[in-house]
Amino acid sequence: MKHRSLVVLSIVALLATVVFSASLIAGQQRSAQPAAQPAAQPRPAAATPARPATQTAAKPYVVPKTVDGQPDLQGYWGNGTYTPLERPQNVTKEFYTEEEYKTVLKTRASGEDEQTTPGTTADVHYDFTQFALDTSQSPIPLNLRTSLIIDPPNGRLPARVGAQAGAGGGRGAGPGGGGGRGAGGGAAAAPAGGGRGAAPGGGGGANNQYDSIQNMPIGSRCIIMGGSGPPLMDAGYNSVYQIVQGKDQVMIVTEMIHDVRIIPIGDRPLPPEQLKQWIGMSRGHYEGNTLVVETTNFNGRRPFQGAGQNLRITERFTRVADDKIDYTFTATDETTWVSPWTASVPLTKEKGPIFEFACHETNYGPANILAGARATEKAAADAARK
C-alpha cells in the first residue's frame, strides 16, 4: 500500500514537473522582455539587474563618494542566497516571477528546517536553525534570477576544454576546502573551495584523509574557506564582508574565516607570475562608479569550479542603492573553459560589525577526528586479533 502510494506520488510529481516546465517556457514566450535578454559578452554590473526591468524607472541613484572622491562602497555586506550558480536543467528562463521566487524561497527555507532522522549519519550534526545559520535567518537580497551565472545566456558553465561536445557544464561542486554550503542547491552550486559536507580537497584523497592533519580538507584545517574569494560567493553562513576604502587601497574583510584582501588601486604592476597566493593577487581601478578588480596569481590549491593557477577573476562592484551593491565577476581560464563566464551575486547591506573567527585557535574538530580514526583502527585491530 505504501509502495503504491509512493508510485502514485512519483507520477504526480513528474507530471507536475512537466507542467511546470511547460509553464515556464510558455511564460517566457509570453513575457519576453528586452531587459531580460542576455548579451553575448560578459556585461558590466550596471547592466545586470537582479530583477527584470518591468517597473517604472525610479529616480537614478546618486552614488555617495568617499573623502577621496571615489564611489563609496564601504560598510558591511552579505551575499547569502538561495540562487544556484547554474540554472537548473529543468528551468528555461532567466527570471522567476515574484510569485515563483517567493515559493522557491519558502521551499528552500523550509528545507533547511527539516529535521534529520535520529540514528542516521546526517543526524550527527548540530541543528543549523538553532544557531541561526540557515540562510533564511540572514538578509537575502531579492534576486529573481534563476541562476547566478548571467553569461553564457543559458545560465550554465561553459564546456570544459577537451570535453566531448555536449558534455559542458553540470559539474558538481569544486574539490572542496570544506568551506561553504554553496548557493542554495541545484546543480553545481558550491562556491570556490566550497563543497557540501566535508569533501576532501587541498589535502589528501578521501581514502586517507584521516591519516594525518595534512591530509584533511583545507577548510577543516581553517586554512581557507569558500567565502574568502575572489570571487565573493555565498559562504554558506557567516557570509558577511566589510569593505574599507582608502585612496590607494581597498580592503575586503571576510568574516568566514577572517581573510583580508588588500587591493592596491592604480597601475601598480603585479608581482612576478611565480609568486602565488591562496586568494591570488589583486589590482583595482575605478571605471566611473564601478570598482574593477583583476586577480591572478592563484596558487591553484583551492580550485574554483575546476580552474587552478591559470584562473583570472575580474570583479565589478557598483553601488546601486544605499543597501545594495551589484557585484559581478568574470572567470577566465583558457585551459579550463572554452569561454569566459560571468555571474552576478548581489551584495546586500548587513548589520555589522564583523565578528572574529579565530578558527585555528579553537578548531578542536580535527584533533577529535584524528583521535576517533585511531580509536576506530584500534578497535578493528583488537577485533581481528580475537
Added chain:
Amino acid sequence: MKATRLKLAAIATIVALLGAVPVWAHHAFAAEFDVNKPVTLKGTMTKWDMVNPHSWFHVDVKGPDGKVVEWMVEGGSPNTLIRLGVTKYTIKPGTELTVEGYQAKEGSNKAVGRNFILPDGTRLFLSLSGAVPGGAPDK
C-alpha cells in the same frame, strides 16, 4: 485559481526535485562523533565557549551514582546569533539543559549536540528569547 494552485504545486515539486538543501559541515561530524553512540545528557551548563569554527558547551551531568561528570558539547558557530543580539549573558551559566546528541568516537566525554532543549521544552536559541534586538549590549 486552479491554475495558480497547480503552478505553486509544480514550483514546490521542481524545488523538491532539485534536492533538499543538505546540512553543511565545516568538517565531517560523523568522523568525529559516533552515530552508534547516541547520548542524552541532562545537566547544568557551566560555560559556553562562543568560539569558531564551532561553539562548545560545558555541561555538568550527574550520573546515577551521584557523581558529576563534565561533558563538552559541540554546537554551531555563534556569529549569526551574536549579530541577532545573543550575548554571553543570554544563556547564563547554571542553565539546565538536556542535550540530545552523539558521543565522540574516541570515547571521551565529548558529544555533538543535535538538540539543545531547555526545561520548558523549547529549543535553545530558536525563540531567541534572550536576544537583544539591535545589538549586543555590554552588561
